[in-house]
Amino acid sequence: MLVAAGILASRLMGLVRERVFAHYLGNSAAAAVFKAALRIPNFLQNLFGEGVLSGSFIPVYAQLLGKKDSEEADRVAGAVFGLMALATSVMVALGMVATPLFVDAIAPGFEGESRQLAIQLVRIVFPGTGLLVLSAWCLGILNSHRRFLLSYLAPVVWNLVIIAALVLAGGRMGEARLVEVLAYAVVLGGLLQFGVQVPSVLRLLGRFRPSLSVASASVRQVLRSFVTVVIGRGVVQISAYVDTAIASLLSERALSSLFYAQTIYLIPVSLFGMAVSAAELPEMARATGGATEEVNARLRERIEAGARRVAFFVVPSAAAFLFIGDVVSAALLQTGRFTAADSRYVWYLLMGSAVGLVAGTVGRLYSSTYYAMKDPATPLRFALVRVCLGAVLAWGVGLHLAPLLGLPRHLSAVFITVASGLAAWLESFLLRRKLVRKLGGAVGPPPGVLPKLWMCAIAAGLVGLGTKWALFQGFGPMPGVSEEWGGGLLSPPALHPVVTFLAVAGLFGATYFALTGALGFPQAQAVFRRARRLLGR
Numbered sequence: 001m002l003v004a005a006g007i008l009a010s011r012l013m014g015l016v017r018e019r020v021f022a023h024y025l026g027n028s029a030a031a032a033v034f035k036a037a038l039r040i041p042n043f044l045q046n047l048f049g050e051g052v053l054s055g056s057f058i059p060v061y062a063q064l065l066g067k068k069d070s071e072e073a074d075r076v077a078g079a080v081f082g083l084m085a086l087a088t089s090v091m092v093a094l095g096m097v098a099t100p101l102f103v104d105a106i107a108p109g110f111e112g113e114s115r116q117l118a119i120q121l122v123r124i125v126f127p128g129t130g131l132l133v134l135s136a137w138c139l140g141i142l143n144s145h146r147r148f149l150l151s152y153l154a155p156v157v158w159n160l161v162i163i164a165a166l167v168l169a170g171g172r173m174g175e176a177r178l179v180e181v182l183a184y185a186v187v188l189g190g191l192l193q194f195g196v197q198v199p200s201v202l203r204l205l206g207r208f209r210p211s212l213s214v215a216s217a218s219v220r221q222v223l224r225s226f227v228t229v230v231i232g233r234g235v236v237q238i239s240a241y242v243d244t245a246i247a248s249l250l251s252e253r254a255l256s257s258l259f260y261a262q263t264i265y266l267i268p269v270s271l272f273g274m275a276v277s278a279a280e281l282p283e284m285a286r287a288t289g290g291a292t293e294e295v296n297a298r299l300r301e302r303i304e305a306g307a308r309r310v311a312f313f314v315v316p317s318a319a320a321f322l323f324i325g326d327v328v329s330a331a332l333l334q335t336g337r338f339t340a341a342d343s344r345y346v347w348y349l350l351m352g353s354a355v356g357l358v359a360g361t362v363g364r365l366y367s368s369t370y371y372a373m374k375d376p377a378t379p380l381r382f383a384l385v386r387v388c389l390g391a392v393l394a395w396g397v398g399l400h401l402a403p404l405l406g407l408p409r410h411l412s413a414v415f416i417t418v419a420s421g422l423a424a425w426l427e428s429f430l431l432r433r434k435l436v437r438k439l440g441g442a443v444g445p446p447p448g449v450l451p452k453l454w455m456c457a458i459a460a461g462l463v464g465l466g467t468k469w470a471l472f473q474g475f476g477p478m479p480g481v482s483e484e485w486g487g488g489l490l491s492p493p494a495l496h497p498v499v500t501f502l503a504v505a506g507l508f509g510a511t512y513f514a515l516t517g518a519l520g521f522p523q524a525q526a527v528f529r530r531a532r533r534l535l536g537r
Contacts, residue, residue, distance in 0.1 A: 004275040006152025011267050013159040015332050018263050020166045026337025030175035032252040033114050034182060035259040036107045037121035039244055041095060041129040045136070053080075053140040055371040055379070056225035060218050062144040062282040072218055074206050079219045081137055082210040088130045095126045106241050107255070109248035117176055121183045128187030131194045132158075138197035144282050145204050152278075154197050158189035221374070228376040239387040239423070243416050246398045254413040257342065260333060261349035261417070265357070268317035273361030276306045277368040284372035296439040299369060303435070306365050307445045312523045314361045315453040316460060316512045318354040323461035324468055324504050325350035331501030343497070345410070352414040356421025359428040362444065366431035369443075378434055386427035393419030456515035464508035471500055 025031035057080050064073040095102070099122045103115060110118055139151035165185035169178055202208055214220055247255040280302055287298045320328060325347035334343045367379040398416040402409060435443045517524035 002148040003152055003279050004271050006149045007270045007275055009153055010155040010159070011270055013156045013163075014263065015267075017159045017163050017166075018260065019333055019335055020163050020170070022260070022333045022338035022342075023336030024166055024170035024178065025175060026339075027253045027256045027342055028175055028337065029114060029252050030117070030179050032248075032256040033110065033118045034121060034179040035256055036110070036244060036248065037103075037118045037179075037183070038125060038186065039241070039259075040099075040102045040106050040122050041126045045129045045132045053136055055229035055367070055376050056222050057137075057140045058144055058281055059225070059285040059288075059372050059374055060222050061140065062285040063288065064218060065144055066286040070206050072216065074208065075211075075216050076218045076222060077141060077205055078207075078209045079211050079213055079216065080140075080222060081134075081208075082212045083214075083223075084133060084137055085210070086212065088133045092126050092130045096123050099123050099126075106244055107248040108245055109250075109252075109255075113176075114252075117179070121179060124180070124183035125186050128190035131187070131190035135190070135194040135197060138194065138201045141201045141204060142197065143278060146282070147200065147204070148279065150197060150200055154193045157196055158186075158193045161185050161189035161192060225371075225374060225376045228380055229371070231380055239390045239420065242387075242391045242394055243398075243420060246394055246416055247413055249399065250412055251410060253345075254410050257345050258349060258413055258416070260329070260342075261346050261353060264329060264332060264346070264350060265321075265353040268314050268357065269361050269364075272310050272313045272317075273364045276310050277364040280306050280365065281368045281372055284369060288372060288374075293440075296441070299372070300439050300441050300443055303365060303369055303443045304446065307362055307443075308449065309523065310361050310365060311358065311445045311450060311453055312516070312521060314358050315450070316457040316509075318357040319454075319457035319461040319512075320464070320505070320508060321347075321350040321354035321357070324464045324508060325354075327464075327468055327497070327501050327504045330497035334497045348411060348414045349417050352417030353421065355418050356424035358450075359421070359425040363424060363428040363431055366428065366435055366443075369435060370431075373438075379431065382427050382430040382434075385430065386423045389426060390420050390423030393422060452519055453516070453521075456512055456519070459515060460508045460512035463511045464504050467504045467507050468500075471495065471503065 021031070025034070057076075061073055061076055061080075064070075064076065099119050103110060103118045103122065107115075107118060135154060138154075142148070142151040162182060162185045165181055166178075169181045173181070214223065243258065244255065247258045284299060284302055287302070288295055326344050329346040329350065330340065330343035333346065334340060370376065370378050394416050397419055398412055401415050402412040432444050513524045513527055517528055
């Protein structure tokens with residue numbers, strides 16, 4: 001719950017950042033260049049950041065804490081910090097030198113001024129990304145000590161700095177100059193995000209002595225897992241960059257809209273997939289000591305409970321993307337230069353993203369189980385399968401299917417998100433099947449849970465769709481919107497997008513919780529008990 005609270009605050013602030021960004025830059029060429037440029041150095045953050053430390057450092061460090069071996073735990077913490085700082089510094093330097101090559105690889109559609117601006121922005125942002133990697137080390141320490149809130153609240157500071165830069169500079173300078181200012185704000189935000197966590201980390205560590213020593217067996221265990229997880233994370237990142245490269249070949253609008261859709265898509269992934277996985281990882285690592293049968297039983301129990309929680313919230317999120325995604329994107333992003341037509345286009349991308357939402361979030365929990373068992377090689381192998389399949393599908397259907405079906409070219413971006421979702425289902429299936437063999441019993445949501453949840457979510461989606469229809473049909477048409485974006489059924493209402501969202505999403509959520517509560521799902525019943533207590537007070 002603490003992880004989810006921290007992530008919720010961070011994601012909400014991220015949405016405010018995206019809304020302010022959309023207000024000043026919309027789907028302009030500068031917006032596409034900035035988002036693509038930010039994606040390139042973020043590769044370093046994703047390669048050495050939270051995901052890698054979750055798979056290599058936290059299992060070893062948390063197990064040492066569970067054994068009350070604080071001296072060895074402090075030694076591991078200091079060595080990991082020193083080695084990460086050295087590796088990150090080298091990578092930042094190399095990245096700044098090789099920036100033109102990265103830009104050409106990630107966004108081959110950029111030419112002329114767009115390419116030069118992207119190179120400039122990447123070189124500014126790279127050092128800030130290095131600071132975010134060190135921030136991930138702080139997260140590993142805090143999570144292992146069960147201090148979950150601060151580490152996931154820290155990105156709020158990063159978002160606040162960027163929002164402040166947009167508000168102060170937006171509308172007062174040209175787009176190219178504005179995104180340059182934003183790049184410097186990214187670096188400052190990274191420094192502050194790291195800085196706010198350091199005092200708490202130092203209080204938790206008995207003795208903090210950064211070193212480059214690998215003499216400790218525990219440090220060598222972290223490094224062995226680290227290399228494997230880095231390769232796995234790198235492979236997963238390649239998949240995202242393939243999507244970016246293909247979208248850049250379609251149009252700058254398709255590229256920037258894909259980034260907006262990914263921002264919304266990551267809300268349920270972070271709140272439920274990441275939150276549950278992050279909270280479970282140190283606990284599963286502590287549970288790996290003892291007899292094999294007992295360990296396997298404890299892990300199966302934790303996986304089932306975690307998968308139930310993930311599925312209960314992620315299934316309706318996928319249904320919301322399918323049925324009312326335009327209302328969601330409009331409420332979050334529609335302002336200034338981001339129009340109703342842009343909201344509808346983002347909805348199409350969210351429909352494709354819904355295909356793999358459940359698989360991607362539950363798959364994170366399965367991967368955390370392997371990391372807790374100090375087996376990062378298995379997730380790596382399956383990630384390779386996912387990336388290869390996703391890349392082939394994204395290239396095949398992303399560039400060629402829409403024209404074959406007679407659809408507008410910009411709708412090709414929808415099939416990119418569908419391809420990623422199908423690949424995520426294959427990866428989740430492979431992870432689960434291997435866990436069943438490894439733990440000697442069924443893992444994941446119990447049989448019958450997912451069908452019931454989907455039944456409730458689809459019913460709620462139909463209620464939301466009906467509410468949207470009633471609201472939208474009650475107002476006059478908006479000429480040009482449907483024609484430009486491929487023939488939507490409804491025209492946007494005159495109501496403010498946030499008001500429309502509250503009405504539609506409110507009935508959607510009420511229907512889902514009522515149906516799941518009637519079917520006896522404990523998560524829904526807990527919500528109703530909390531609501532009754534609040535009303536009673």
